[in-house]
Amino acid sequence: MSTVEFLGANDELTHARVEFRSQPHPIPADARVAYKLAQVALVLYSFNRNSASIENLHLFTWSLQSRRSGQMLLSWWSGSRYASTVTQRSDPHLPVALNVGLIRGMVGITGANHNRVTLQPSGVLLAQRIISDDDLMTTEKTYLRQFNKLSDAAVSRRLARNS
Template sequence: MSTDGDFFEGEGVEEARVKFRRQPRPIPADARVGYKVAQATLVLHTFNRNAATLENLHLFSWALGTPKRRQMLLSWWSGNRYANTVTQKLDPYLPVALNIGVMRGVMRITTGAKNRIHLEPSGVLMAQEIEHDHDLFAAEKNFLRQFGRLSDASVSRQLARS
């Protein structure tokens, strides 16, 4: 058996010593459920009637992830893209946030021809409070303001979706 306590090939499991070391593993902000719920309410509040298709919510949530993505969406919005550019994007952390948001009564999902996500009154209140705090989500709010009031139809027209 080794003296430093590490497990080496040829040693039996019963002879191995297990060491645990505390290692910081910070969770990125965009993977935190509370952050994503707040971000989703902010995006939905930008749309008419505080509601958007799941596809558009994913797109804008994805774009808010990095400055490069924000610039990319702005470029697409202004028509600077190849004809075969895929403007449908998925935010991998959004589904969990939506589930929590629905469970907490912040938003609701309707089904039909298109799945739409709607802010409930508590979600509207949350979005308004975020809007009133100048330091909270500052980059995201500045980005979303560049689009004005959004609608699912305007996003489809602007991104030339059928």
């Protein structure tokens, strides 16, 4: 059966003009590798010894995705909201950024189970440059300062996790 037979010879669809146009679809900021690497550098720099478990890195980069997710983590952290709701959050863009960070030597994977991410000297330098520039990533820096110096143990205690 031909298309004309299927649609009907007199049907206006048989004579419709189909046109395809390229339309740009901007990539959201949190999906851009350079931005995500800067976030990773800031988060890890906020942790003791510039190192965090992959689970905590996911949690904190997830909390930077939106005001709502940031407020949720802050309420768990302060104890005003019970953290028994699923506190393991993941950032879908983090694995790509970590792979690029590994290739570029900005981060390293450590730990017996390869479950820790550690900021390497070039990553520390990036974090320090971001922190020293008052006009760069101000929202993220202000947000992370609310947690003081972080550690995996502090996150576990605050969120009542079993590590």
